[in-house]
Amino acid sequence: MASALQTKLDYVNAYRENRLKCAQEILDNPYLFAELISICFSPDDANHHKACWILEFVAYEELIWLQPHLDFFCSNLKILKDESAIRPIAKVIQLLVKSHYRKDENGISLSEENLQNCIEVSFDWLINDVKVATKAYSIRTLYLLGNHYDWIHPELQLILNKDFGNHSAAYKAVAKEVLKKIEK
Template sequence: MTSNTLYQELNYVNHSREKRLYYANVLLADTSLIPEVLDILFMVDDKISPRAAWILEFMCGENIEAIIPYLDQLTEHMSKVHLDSAQRPVAKICEYLAKAYYGKEPSKIKQALLSRHHEKIIELCFDFMINDVKVAPKAYAMNTLHLFGKDYDWIYPELVLILERDFHTQSAAFKARARHILKKIKKK
């Protein structure tokens, strides 16, 4: 499949789980398409960009290790994503990476996710937390930052400060997730 064909195919991706899963499996069957999907994702002003993000998120949900050869490209450019419908899946991919990295299950992510990737992910998650973005990217960012806080002492104090500062002005969903994260942090 050429990049032009892939771009045209993304026109048929919608919010349905079936479509996203179908195209995620296309990516897993032909991983040479992943750089093309990343290129489309990083065409950040294009209405097709979020669709690339959706299928990339589903691919990572199915097999997070498939993104390993493209971690540099992903982490280098993900901060450019600004459309609401693309930010949520990017934040979810960051959470998938953090969960694989800190999880008890063996994962190649534990060796592949380097400190430079950590820094980019942490930076993006804090950007989501302090900027005016929807609650879903903030929720995924909270979880991701909580996990990375295990290795970076400075994250918890900063995260607690943001959560407590924003608690009263955010949605019920934000408050619920914030309470959960704050409880976990205070246990430590």
């Protein structure tokens, strides 16, 4: 028998209003959060991509809720293959990395292993065949990480320069913005 959350996810569609409504349900019922995370990383679950959509919206409001789940979250990033699941998770990674380096009292604390998982999957998504939004989030995440790992900016620069001509205007805009920051 499906859980209450699974039943809610069955009715979620790509409309923003619909996704926000489900995210609000999670925000109003924090006990559902652990199950949401679990569904996100269950690729055999028909709703796993919808759970990822919802997680992105919840993360905008309560990123700190991910703190106790970071080891699970970061160690399972590589199992995601569905583009509809990867894009929102790439955004969540960007939010996590920004929060980690902001170092305020409400910030996220990523372990070295968590950071390495984020670096690896961001490079994977950047060089593999995924949609431009995922690549854009990955580029920005890697730029942030490169401010703390001196080997990342040269690698990122190499990839962006090599791939620049083969991508859309959106990719080029993000690549140009980040290349400009790196070259400063």
